[in-house]
Amino acid sequence: MNDLRFTKDVVDAGLASAMTLADQLATMQAADAVELLNELELDDTIGIIAEMPRDHAVLILDQPELHSAATIIEALPDAAACALLDAMSADRVTDIFHELDEKVRDRLFPGLGRETQAALRKLLRYPPHTAGSLMTTEFVSVPANWSVAQTLQYIREVERSRETVYAIYVTDPATKSLLRAVALRRLITSEPDVSIMSVGRDVAPVTVAPLTDQEDVARLFRKHDLLAVPVVNDGNQIIGIVTVDDVIDAMTQEMTEDTLKFGGMEALNKPYMQIGFLHMIRKRAGWLGVLFLSEMLTASAMQHFEGELERAVVLTLFIPLIMSSGGNSGSQATSLLIRALALQELRLKDWWRVALREIPTGLVLGSFLGLIGVVRITTWQMLGLFDYGPHWPLIAATVGTALVGIVTFGSLVGSMLPFILQKTGFDPASASAPFVATLVDVTGLVIYFSIALVILSGTLL
């Protein structure tokens, strides 16, 4: 960190030329160099990258964490930009092309090498959040009739141009169909003259399709402890690989999206401070408005009970307490089930087992809160802290009973919502705490007033 700070101060003071800075950056981890570049003015960053040895510029541009990579590429002379793009990993070039204007894409494309062009044509067509959009076309595959020595020799020749040689994919010489994945370390420890097919365990390799969702890809990595997974077409021919670093980035992105959705807003695609004010308002106003409109039903429900309210204003004192308890128990159940479904601990067909668990859970939790509520009302009344009127035991009974009903209802609704979303084709993680609270609030009020009508009828009501 001290080094970084020093370098930045030097830049700020105008004491270092882009060239000496480029030299300094070459001695750092690429990711640290990127962190430093991100803090500089964009023009300075462009100047520094233009001065760097090409190998190092490629290392820097290959980091997804570099801000404005597309703008940097666009600002460089076309020939230099194309040379860098040709040397970068294909999946990263695809990300950058996604961000470039159509005009700039058309200008740069003809200057790219044939291999890069072919990779771009292939990779640009996969939708985001799929294995195809995460994969790179740079992998090592060899025919099944090669020996270990032949394979090692081949790797030595191509290693420079392959992002990641974690495994070697062995294909049928005739059909090109994928037969086996051989770990690099297995290769090293094998006799040079044996067949590549004799290396490692005789097990069909784990594969994904190009349209497999990135969450499912991550699940496979977790389950099988993979470093890379081959992406195969319908003919089981390998068309690319997804590497573990891209899976970790995808997991982090999904985690951010899920947290924001659970918090009741649309996912953002940029860091907090980099989002424009109006853009931020839009991402938040949408759900806030929808929740507000739904929550208006509480006003309608209350209007319906206006007569009761006027006769027993004391009932209103507990409305926030009772409603929030329903929302809280619902939020707990939703968070539990979102994760259980994401981890595939439970399947859609298990919904009734969950319902049968949540109802008794809700009854116990509701009785627990109801008891606290009754004790509170009794205590305040006995100590003379507040006068709930002559019928205070009935008020206490109403509050206690309503809590049992509402917490049970909240637990049930909160636990079923993720199942309903999954069943209807949505991501269970789209369920948000505010949404559950809103669902429970309206019904909660109706439960509360209905119980009040039964218990207080003939006395207060």
Added chain:
Amino acid sequence: MNDLRFTKDVVDAGLASAMTLADQLATMQAADAVELLNELELDDTIGIIAEMPRDHAVLILDQPELHSAATIIEALPDAAACALLDAMSADRVTDIFHELDEKVRDRLFPGLGRETQAALRKLLRYPPHTAGSLMTTEFVSVPANWSVAQTLQYIREVERSRETVYAIYVTDPATKSLLRAVALRRLITSEPDVSIMSVGRDVAPVTVAPLTDQEDVARLFRKHDLLAVPVVNDGNQIIGIVTVDDVIDAMTQEMTEDTLKFGGMEALNKPYMQIGFLHMIRKRAGWLGVLFLSEMLTASAMQHFEGELERAVVLTLFIPLIMSSGGNSGSQATSLLIRALALQELRLKDWWRVALREIPTGLVLGSFLGLIGVVRITTWQMLGLFDYGPHWPLIAATVGTALVGIVTFGSLVGSMLPFILQKTGFDPASASAPFVATLVDVTGLVIYFSIALVILSGTLL
């Protein structure tokens, strides 16, 4: 899946002996075999593992996804159990030892090989959630004066006993201090007779300390695209490595914990259906009770305004609507800031920049909701759907103004809470949506009634 189903049916029907099943499992991916074993009765699983060739049993037991691994080890004859433990990866043996009873540990320990004993002594002492608790002691390190050929020869000798040879760690022959990490693929493509120090970029390797938090370890993996990171002591001597598969498991575990905490409950350490009923109640009742007690302040606040409530029952109609809007905007802001802090997009010192952003954001969002509220009241009044009384324009003004105040307050409180938690040494991700809602509810009521007092004083109040 069909294969799995078939195998399970065969077991259920009692048609297959443990031995033929063990043979079948040997042809599967280890993770798939584990999935199947997890569905069987524990006694069957123990029988099958006892029948397996040792190599394959080790593969199975090495999967963290296998349920009840400790119970299985305990049920096997001591000699067999020790032989398996000796062959397993050290980090996994440590996990299993953590789960074993002290008595069983003491019984098995003397039967283990010296290397396993040494690893256990070292690894058992690190607290959970640290790099030390994730690391394994099985790594390859060579002195800096070796050649590439010597290193390759050494890897061939030790590969069988090393979980993961992703990188070779080069140490100073005198001090044993870590000098360089060399990727396996670089080694293969280098000339055999050059020094190991000449391979790869001359950059200090990324390292962590044994007590580094697992979240920070995950951040380093993400930033530097690592497959493994060396864990070093104060003397920069390597004591173990953390591999990417363990980091992915840790990330998944953190994500589950954070989601449950954000949902307002304590983290669980087992899948939903495997948790005992009472255990589940305890994990949920704690926070639910705390939130309920805090939310009781709303009843106190309402009691304080009882006089106003009796004079203007119409005000109560909007209490749920107004309170939930404050909670929702707070929940949005909290989810945003939890992620921004987790991704280190923002630091503690940035709190005031966030506050300066959230206040105008809250004002705009609050005005938006306030406007909807005013339109709603006006429309219902005009269309004769409900009669808010002769002072309905003042009621509408009260609701609209209160929404601006409460949404702004909610956004501010929600965004500051994660900073406050981080500042006081807690995880910002401990902030939960229900907690924010509760914080905002009490103040929200006070804001609402205060505004009502100002606007309606002399008319309704």
